[in-house]
Amino acid sequence: MTLRALVLNCTLKKSPAESNTDQLASVVVTELEKLGVAVEQLRLVDLDIPPGVDTDVGPGDPWPAVHEKLLGSEILVFATPTWVGHPSSVAQRALERMDAMISETDDEQRPVAYNRVAGVLVTGNEDGAHHVISELAGGLGDIGYTIPGQAWTYWNRGPGPGPSYADTDEGKDWSHSTGRAMAGNLVAVAAALRDQPIPPPRS
Template sequence: MINCTLKPSPQPSNTEALAQVVTAELVSRGVSVESVRAVDLNLLPGVKSDMGEGDDWPRVHAQLLNSEILVIASPTWLGRPSSVAQRVLERMDAMLSETDDDGRPVAYNRVAGVVVTGNEDGAHHVISEIGGALGDIGYTIPGQAWTYWHLGPGAGPDYLDDERGHDWAHKTGRAMAANLHTTAQALAAHPLQAPPS
């Protein structure tokens, strides 16, 4: 799980709080989960897997290659994903040209989903932007592989400050985790092959 909050640790993160509902469901299904708060890292701008000295992305890239399930969690800012989420996706762009030993894009046979929080509307837009980018990179996006929380339209309270809407967001988050897990199992049993040349 890559949390793309703008808040550095140890500040409380609304996005992380909802993402933990998804990760808890994954853990209950036997999935080992690692979480990264991207804003705490020095992710240099660029579209390579390693931008050189001082770049923390290579460690995250290695975690991606060791993971079958990816969750990107982002707050909504001005109706869009956070700048940190955009940086993460730009760095993942390098994966488009990386292949495994069988000639498949390295994101093939991996699944991904999206978690969004915000005290404004725009969650579906954020989900479609991040989900679309992950699909371009090669991830499989199952049906209903997302959850979100906000009390729009317009600005409002934060997730951690208001219990309204939590039941729906949590139920949807657990469904998201179930769909990610089931699809990952299906791909492990019947992997995608390299695309035709």
Template sequence: MRALIVNCTLKPPPEDSNTEALAAVVADAMRERDVDVSTVRAVDFDIKPGVSADMGSGDAWPAIREQVLDSRILVIASPTWLGRPSSVAQRVLERLDAMLGETDDDGVPVAYNRVVGVVVTGNEDGAHHVVSEITGALGDIGFTTPGQAWTYWHLGPGPGPDYLEEQRGHEWAHKTGRAMAANLVGVARALEAMPLSAPPE
């Protein structure tokens, strides 16, 4: 089974990504369950704006989309900015929107039988809002969100240090991340054994 983590940090390389650091906890926990995990840092690629699978010359999304389709587990990892998902995360969601109209040979939407989880970091409030925006959008597209399929690290109201600068809250965020990984893998395997069929007419 394969999983893809799309890191939606705003930071270009080689800057360290707090979001990537917490997502790595989830990745390691999935690997312990024999899942092949890959990570894409979205800002490394020229993902064109739009809601189509391929926006033409220079668009890097089609190759990332193939990785999504090769995976049963998708994790969107986003920092919180102004209480919302990053603009990079919004761009990724808009491009995933093209899957709404796609089905396999049996008429099953291509997002069906895939599970999604969310990782959030930030030194401000808003983690639950970010989780709900991302899982709500991907639920519309057809992904399944297991119970407790998220983890986050936030210090609370106001500015402060980042995840990589502060150890407070790591124990909880890591424990929750390991639970997230277990739930994602468990539900993905259940859907693999008993997949959803095409929706009724």
């Protein structure tokens, strides 16, 4: 069975504007595809997602379609830029909407995110990537995703102002090699969970 991956790009830039986050995500996507994974990408800012903590907040809500894509994927790549040291507001909103998944269960009474893996990708020309990774990985773990070891990559400029990801080659070799390792780790753990699923929580 082919593994499926969903990339949620939480850039603040609407299509077709160039997204630094999308460019780094393409490295992970390419590696996932080389490993035989079917990948779909979404730029969430294009969808005008309303706030809330439910899967469906009413007429015109585009989130239920995103939710279906989450449930149709064994691998999630959660990608965000860094703004003032934090994930983007789009990323925070996505996590808030995903909060509903904690109480949703499958046919065996497991949280619906069980037996799915997630990794985090961060860009930004400022410090804060490790903080952002920790925030997002912690939230995704709460929701029920399995976070493999070293399932992340990031690029940032370091202290002070400077060019964005698209404007320089500085640091990209490390970000790209880490992104390829991230893809491999996600696939390995997703395949293991497919073959040996996590059982329902003990009551």
